[in-house]
Amino acid sequence: MAEKMLGVLVHGAGWVAGEHIRAFTANPHTKILAISSRKLASCQKRADDAGLKDVAFYTDYEKALAHEGVDIVCVCTPQHLHAENTIAAAEAGKHIVIEKPIANSPAELRAMRAAVAKTGVKTVVSFVLRWNPLFETIKALVADGALGDLYSVETDYQHDIASWWTGYEDARTKEKGVSALLTGGCHAVDAARWFAAKGRYEAATPVEVFAYAGGWRKGRDIEFNYHTNSFRPAPPLEYDDLEMVLIRFDNGVVAKVSVNYGCVMPYMFPIEVFGDRGTIKDNRVWSTKFPGQKGWIEIPTILPDSADVSHHPFQGQIDHFVECLRSGTESHCNLEDAIKTHEIVFAAQRCYETRQPVKLPLEGV
Numbered sequence: 001m002a003e004k005m006l007g008v009l010v011h012g013a014g015w016v017a018g019e020h021i022r023a024f025t026a027n028p029h030t031k032i033l034a035i036s037s038r039k040l041a042s043c044q045k046r047a048d049d050a051g052l053k054d055v056a057f058y059t060d061y062e063k064a065l066a067h068e069g070v071d072i073v074c075v076c077t078p079q080h081l082h083a084e085n086t087i088a089a090a091e092a093g094k095h096i097v098i099e100k101p102i103a104n105s106p107a108e109l110r111a112m113r114a115a116v117a118k119t120g121v122k123t124v125v126s127f128v129l130r131w132n133p134l135f136e137t138i139k140a141l142v143a144d145g146a147l148g149d150l151y152s153v154e155t156d157y158q159h160d161i162a163s164w165w166t167g168y169e170d171a172r173t174k175e176k177g178v179s180a181l182l183t184g185g186c187h188a189v190d191a192a193r194w195f196a197a198k199g200r201y202e203a204a205t206p207v208e209v210f211a212y213a214g215g216w217r218k219g220r221d222i223e224f225n226y227h228t229n230s231f232r233p234a235p236p237l238e239y240d241d242l243e244m245v246l247i248r249f250d251n252g253v254v255a256k257v258s259v260n261y262g263c264v265m266p267y268m269f270p271i272e273v274f275g276d277r278g279t280i281k282d283n284r285v286w287s288t289k290f291p292g293q294k295g296w297i298e299i300p301t302i303l304p305d306s307a308d309v310s311h312h313p314f315q316g317q318i319d320h321f322v323e324c325l326r327s328g329t330e331s332h333c334n335l336e337d338a339i340k341t342h343e344i345v346f347a348a349q350r351c352y353e354t355r356q357p358v359k360l361p362l363e364g365v
């Protein structure tokens with residue numbers, strides 16, 4: 001008997017949804033059954049772009065969740081809707097792909113954790129860089145002992161998030177976007193956790209956070225366009241464009257993480273990992289494993305050097321999650337793990353109020 005395909009509903013038919021649809025369509029065990037969004041025209045566009053014919057469209061999420069045969073819901077709406085969309089999907093008994101950031105407050109994290117724990121559905125959060133080829137290479141080298149014992153990690157999300165992004169109108173606001181570290185910088189926070197742990201599929205557990213916020217874009221109605229090397233008028237960010245965070249992990253590793261939306265340059269995601277037997281700077285390695293080494297060894301690979309979603313390894317993330325569902329295993333990047341990344345972001349917010357280091361886990365999550 002032929003194996004049953006896992007049915008997929010994609011909710012929120014925007015920029016990132018196109019990549020998830022592509023990945024689920026290419027996976028041999030899944031089939032897109034439905035797309036839901038605010039506008040039917042957006043559902044139609046996503047289906048047309050992917051060449052999908054036999055797909056249902058909904059503007060009512062509850063009705064979409066009830067569509068016959070849906071096993072997986074892929075939440076691709078703006079971030080302020082992720083918690084309620086995830087809770088509704090969990091209550092409907094669906095496995096869930098949750099786009100980052102997963103929540104706008106510790107209270108939302110708590111409610112999501114409770115809903116998923118109650119129904120036992122499986123989740124994966126779109127910290128998609130964990131499947132980037134450089135990330136995979138660094139993790140494999142570290143797990144193999146190339147750097148010895150780790151003691152320090154640095155990751156930076158340097159990106160001119162601005163009005164070119166379809167999600168900017170919501171994300172630039174304090175109410176719906178909350179902070180730069182939450183909207184985009186959470187990728188760098190998650191990367192720091194990922195590289196601070198020695199296990200191949202392990203992310204480190206944070207125990208303390210201290211942070212400063214600053215920059216130049218908050219309230220300023222201009223933005224930089226690096227294609228033309230000029231500034232232009234644009235709606236302002238309602239929060240600071242720069243945050244710098246220090247994190248101490250339970251294994252003793254200390255990390256420095258930043259998000260920088262004010263950078264006057266194209267997108268970059270620098271990575272540094274230091275151990276007592278070697279160092280990695282992006283795709284360059286120095287290790288005592290290579291006793292004859294006279295210069296940095298450069299690994300030809302795909303770096304996290306583009307903001308375009310078509311450059312992100314969504315296929316790896318989706319194939320991994322489908323494998324988790326088929327084998328009944330939990331993802332290393334599930335809701336429970338992502339809560340630790342988000343707690344760092346909310347702890348940084350607390351630092352700006354108290355000017356004191358914040359201990360993790362946060363109370364009440």
Ligand SMILES: NC(=O)c1ccc[n+]([C@@H]2O[C@H](COP(=O)([O-])OP(=O)(O)OC[C@H]3O[C@@H](n4cnc5c(N)ncnc54)[C@H](OP(=O)(O)O)[C@@H]3O)[C@@H](O)[C@H]2O)c1
Nearest residue numbers: 012013014015016037038039042077079099100126166167
């Ligand atoms: N993991 C990554 O690397 C990555 C990359 C890019 C984005 N993201 C994340 O993905 C999420 C979506 O970003 P995006 O770039 O795809 O944004 P986007 O292009 O603005 O797409 C969001 C979609 O959500 C729909 N929507 C808005 N309000 C809705 C509602 N109340 N009910 C149903 N649908 C609603 C909109 O639908 P209509 O068109 O129907 O109005 C829009 O098409 C964000 O959280 C973002 O941070 C992650």
